[in-house]
Amino acid sequence: MIRETTLRSRVFDITLLVVLLLIAFLCILPLWYTLAVSLSEKSAAAAGKVWLWPVGFNFNSYQQIIGDRSFFNSFWISIQRVVLGATITFVVTTMMAYPLSRSPREFRMRNVFMWILVFTLLFNGGLIPWYMTVKAIGLYDTIWALVLGGGVPVFNVILIVNYFRNLPKELDEAALVDGAGPWRMLVTIYVPLAVPVLATVTLFTIVYHWNEFFHGLVLTSGQDHYPLQTLIQQFVVVIDASNMTEDQYKRMNELSNQTLNAAKIFIAMLPVLIVYPFLQRFFIHGITLGSVKE
Amino acid sequence: MRNRSFIKHYYIMLLPGFVWLLFISIIPMFGIAIAFQDFNPGQGIWKSTWIGLENFEYMFSLNDTKTIFFNTVNIAVMKIAGNLIVPLIFAIMLNELRLMVVKRWVQTIVYLPHFLSWVILSGILLDVFSYTGPVNGLLNILGIEPVLFFARADLFPFIVVGSDVWKEFGFNTIIYLAALTGISPSLYEAASIDGATRMRRIWHVTLPGLRTTIVLLAVLSLGNVLNAGFDQIFNLYNPLLYSTGDIIDTWVYREGLLNMQYGLATAVGLLKSVVSFVLIIVSYLLASKFANYRIF
Numbered sequence: 001m002i003r004e005t006t007l008r009s010r011v012f013d014i015t016l017l018v019v020l021l022l023i024a025f026l027c028i029l030p031l032w033y034t035l036a037v038s039l040s041e042k043s044a045a046a047a048g049k050v051w052l053w054p055v056g057f058n059f060n061s062y063q064q065i066i067g068d069r070s071f072f073n074s075f076w077i078s079i080q081r082v083v084l085g086a087t088i089t090f091v092v093t094t095m096m097a098y099p100l101s102r103s104p105r106e107f108r109m110r111n112v113f114m115w116i117l118v119f120t121l122l123f124n125g126g127l128i129p130w131y132m133t134v135k136a137i138g139l140y141d142t143i144w145a146l147v148l149g150g151g152v153p154v155f156n157v158i159l160i161v162n163y164f165r166n167l168p169k170e171l172d173e174a175a176l177v178d179g180a181g182p183w184r185m186l187v188t189i190y191v192p193l194a195v196p197v198l199a200t201v202t203l204f205t206i207v208y209h210w211n212e213f214f215h216g217l218v219l220t221s222g223q224d225h226y227p228l229q230t231l232i233q234q235f236v237v238v239i240d241a242s243n244m245t246e247d248q249y250k251r252m253n254e255l256s257n258q259t260l261n262a263a264k265i266f267i268a269m270l271p272v273l274i275v276y277p278f279l280q281r282f283f284i285h286g287i288t289l290g291s292v293k294e
Numbered sequence: 295m296r297n298r299s300f301i302k303h304y305y306i307m308l309l310p311g312f313v314w315l316l317f318i319s320i321i322p323m324f325g326i327a328i329a330f331q332d333f334n335p336g337q338g339i340w341k342s343t344w345i346g347l348e349n350f351e352y353m354f355s356l357n358d359t360k361t362i363f364f365n366t367v368n369i370a371v372m373k374i375a376g377n378l379i380v381p382l383i384f385a386i387m388l389n390e391l392r393l394m395v396v397k398r399w400v401q402t403i404v405y406l407p408h409f410l411s412w413v414i415l416s417g418i419l420l421d422v423f424s425y426t427g428p429v430n431g432l433l434n435i436l437g438i439e440p441v442l443f444f445a446r447a448d449l450f451p452f453i454v455v456g457s458d459v460w461k462e463f464g465f466n467t468i469i470y471l472a473a474l475t476g477i478s479p480s481l482y483e484a485a486s487i488d489g490a491t492r493m494r495r496i497w498h499v500t501l502p503g504l505r506t507t508i509v510l511l512a513v514l515s516l517g518n519v520l521n522a523g524f525d526q527i528f529n530l531y532n533p534l535l536y537s538t539g540d541i542i543d544t545w546v547y548r549e550g551l552l553n554m555q556y557g558l559a560t561a562v563g564l565l566k567s568v569v570s571f572v573l574i575i576v577s578y579l580l581a582s583k584f585a586n587y588r589i590f
Contacts, residue, residue, distance in 0.1 A: 095307040262421065
């Protein structure tokens, strides 16, 4: 790189550093603020006295959550959803990707299936038909509605297909010579080699299932079956301001239990924050793995 | 022949995935028939009366329709612009930084908001911008009257776009950063020898080097012009904000699922799907023509 030592360049460097650090700080700030509020006195939070540090440090809201059965119930539902969702998605998408990665010479219908897959990316029937279909299948109010409701993650399949296609043909030939069938090839050769892309895709799936709230809202019969994000959405975020005047809206703001809400939000964030360092190692490299290289 | 027996196995491998796809993605496509019916859940799709384009005529006569389409395009276009420009500037700034340690930490931190859900972020935003929250506290210190942010329809689109850009800019810089590594260092050196300052090097070397990427991203985002962000807006809005914040998806949800206007909501959804379909095809064609972009 070019090394400049002029004053002008140094000033540029320092300004750049400060600006970038400020931006990074800005990204952390709302999360930090939430943590501070969750550890503060309820009245101080409502009065707007909390900035970056808890006022009246206490664990009350967290203690309240521990006693909250519905919170843990929803937490558990979310965990189930993530585990089932990640496993099923992993198995199904990997299995799908293998035949689709074969050349049309080896698998004549390959292009047809690929186009069907891509078509679902381009067009969908809309919310109402989707909702009615899922209900009609009988998935309503089951964990499977949450796990399967989002449909096949087509982008992920395409990423894996491209990765498989970029693996050397010599592998195929060597395996064939040794008498391996497609299942053997998939499981013993392709999957182990595709670990980077599969890990990336699975981690994204995990985050998706953890964060998803809408399916939990419309495909369950009530609070007892809500995943965590839906529960938080209904009790922390939803403000039924349908008939309120501005003044009533103001009052309602003042009355809400900010510290408890902040604590719930923070706990819901925690799994993502914990998984994040591991995620980060993979995804930057992993995103480019599924690209088309010609 | 080996291959013939393999093909049976290929079909077995495809089976679970395509069954899943069939039920969740393909069968609902046929549900667009509801848009042309006076749909009655009791009678189902086979027995409800066919009314042709009546739902569409009704849709165009509603005032709501104009509002939601305008809001959707308005917010979506602002988001597209913000999500193209801000990550670009940030990526260039990051690229100019030479302290690797800081660079890596900053990247780690700015990628984070992308992985948080809008439920979480809305909870935080509603608190931060609340009447007694820090933002109003700051305004107070500056001597400005506190603003009831989430009751102001005029401010809402900006809060929506701003928070979305805040959430996504870090993640979106990844593509730009990858593209930046593709610019040959010798170009920078040549420019420097010719007397170019930092800013000039950025203008004449970095930006042209990114031109393909920028154009590609811009073209691909065409398909999203009708996706203003259901999750985010659903969590942030309230009836006071409908005039500027109600988008196609939120309207379809309320009128379709909550108010059970199935035919009408499906009609609106169908219109959105068709327009998006055309836009996406156009954008992919443009992208593959001008930037050799392929997905498979």
